[in-house]
Amino acid sequence: MRIVPVTADVSIKRDIDTGTETQREAVEAIIQQVRDQGDQAIRELTKKFDGADIENFRVTKQELEGAYAEMDQSLIEALREAITNIRDFHERQKRQSWLTTKEDGTILGQKITPLDSVGVYVPGGKAAYPSSIMMNVIPAQVAGVERIVMVSPAGADGKLPASVLVTASELNVKEIYKIGGAQAVAALAYGTESIQAVDKITGPGNIYVALAKRAVFGKVDIDMIAGPSEIVVLADEQADARFIAADLLSQAEHDEQASAVLVTTSQKLAEQVAVEVETQLAPLPKKAIAEASIRDYGVIYVARDLVEAIDVVNQLAPEHLEILTEEPMNLVGRIRHAGAIFVGPYSSEPVGDYFAGPNHVLPTNGTARFSSPLNVDDFTKKSSIISYSKQALQTNGHKISALARLEA
């Protein structure tokens, strides 16, 4: 891993994948086909892309209940505990509508209203993503969204993984369709005979899903389009190089475009971590991916002091930040830009990715400068309330007219 001194302009930004011309055209065509032919288009496209011949996309009660037999009880318990933790954290984000009154009879306020309906995209394919279901569904439920629809592509056998069905079931999600790709996004945005359109679509997906979300944005709201994952570790000389190397590599393993960065005040630690990364890389099953990620987007910055190190972190504005310094909590107040801050040696990223409670859908690619983790606010909106009394209007009418004339 490269060890470099801090330069004026550090950045881990990568180009956002906007797909190829061919991909964009394919997505446009799919959306148009779904708008024109509804369910029939969904059936054809699901057969074409997922290899599944499905007459009724909707998951039945029997499928949901049957999935429990395939799941280990201890895993179900772990899922339940994660759900409790995530729900508890998001409950604390909930906000109340408020009104304020004045003696002249004026009432002003802010009404918080949940969205009517939300569609959650859950990726399928080689792996199953129960955590993605929890992280998208729970904030919507806490916000009070009445209709939550889940879509996820089935395997060629027409089935969803048991872990996906059980997680949905534990969350009491009842409207689930076995569809995926751009066609699922189109169905959620425009509706078909059997699927009613929603107001917002969230959740991760491949490039076709991302392009479809971009294309329907405006018709419906969408969450962010996530870039490759990032970790920045901020550490001083007392941190453990082996742990740091392991955390950097577990991010690098995800994706060749993932970024793993160490910012440290210790030249010695920098050198130890560089060696550890080499050592730990060798036996990894996903060695090739991790190697490419470390080579292209991995770097160790050695800063003169903690002030400079923190400045580097704020410039990077990472998705995940781990603080491994002597008094890590004391530094949190100086971190201006980060999606999630993992404090101290017992808080590695998986703690937050699957279990602790905060959301794992985080701003990437430097957008933590102005974006937030997915949260309850994303599933509500505000309306202003303005009620003037006769007296308030009489007192203030001439001022309001004067200000209005200023802009005529």
Next chain:
Amino acid sequence: MRIVPVTADVSIKRDIDTGTETQREAVEAIIQQVRDQGDQAIRELTKKFDGADIENFRVTKQELEGAYAEMDQSLIEALREAITNIRDFHERQKRQSWLTTKEDGTILGQKITPLDSVGVYVPGGKAAYPSSIMMNVIPAQVAGVERIVMVSPAGADGKLPASVLVTASELNVKEIYKIGGAQAVAALAYGTESIQAVDKITGPGNIYVALAKRAVFGKVDIDMIAGPSEIVVLADEQADARFIAADLLSQAEHDEQASAVLVTTSQKLAEQVAVEVETQLAPLPKKAIAEASIRDYGVIYVARDLVEAIDVVNQLAPEHLEILTEEPMNLVGRIRHAGAIFVGPYSSEPVGDYFAGPNHVLPTNGTARFSSPLNVDDFTKKSSIISYSKQALQTNGHKISALARLEA
């Protein structure tokens, strides 16, 4: 004005103006020129488009102070009162960071951090928009944004209107540049020798400004791109047809694409308002604009009862909603989608546009289904905090591993 019964699918959506190919190419070229040549490009483009030959764009202290001589004292007082009202309302939106602790040593939390820097675009040209300055700058200040930059195109004389300078001065905005158009947006997004880049750009503008904001989105954050203005009046038989017609027309006057809609339970009121609109249209200075707006985007819906009427309002999801019924406040809880709700006969739209306190930057074109008025949250972002203790990790480590393996 057309009087129609309620049909299944009511909507006031209009096509969003995405500009012509020529306009989009012009904007791309301007942005590139500013990125390549910085201040020199800004000078050339300002001369070309605004007709102003400006060496130093930055407004001086002398200009700010000098503007007061041109402003009526009572108008300054009205501005100050509006600023107090707007600041008071937005202070109530402010949120605190929070932490929660568990007995096993776990600390979880949500840190709220203001954005570092924001650029506010203030349109110039024929009119001055002090209210736009207040509505964009105040929420950013309340959020705690340290650097607030204002840009506004000067007249051919190289000057900004006195009302703009005085409003900025009253708000203590000190970094103001006399630049406008796509070149100002490019300067804010990418920076030049004399203007440092910002993290977010807000504020309304013409089609070139809107296209430039779209083009730089991703590099920086932007607020919404506003569509034409809308008003929906919800009224029963006791409402005053003259007032309603006046409010509908004052919206229609803004823009040929503006939309003015009455939803009423009273056929009689519907007919009265239709007549009143005709009568009041005739003498209007902007008659042609108002007439086109009413013709193309004006309609009176007659609903069977209040339930159906409210359903229509929620389907329309209007930017501005006026409720003129017998017990208007009692209906607020049934309004799910509206940017701002004006309650009762003394709360017409200008009350909220200029003075009362709530923000006048509101979601248009049906986006009130999922968007909010501009508010303090728009100028902050959240970071999650996760701190596990040794004990917490020991207790939960195996569950976290099991959940992680589920997704491998």
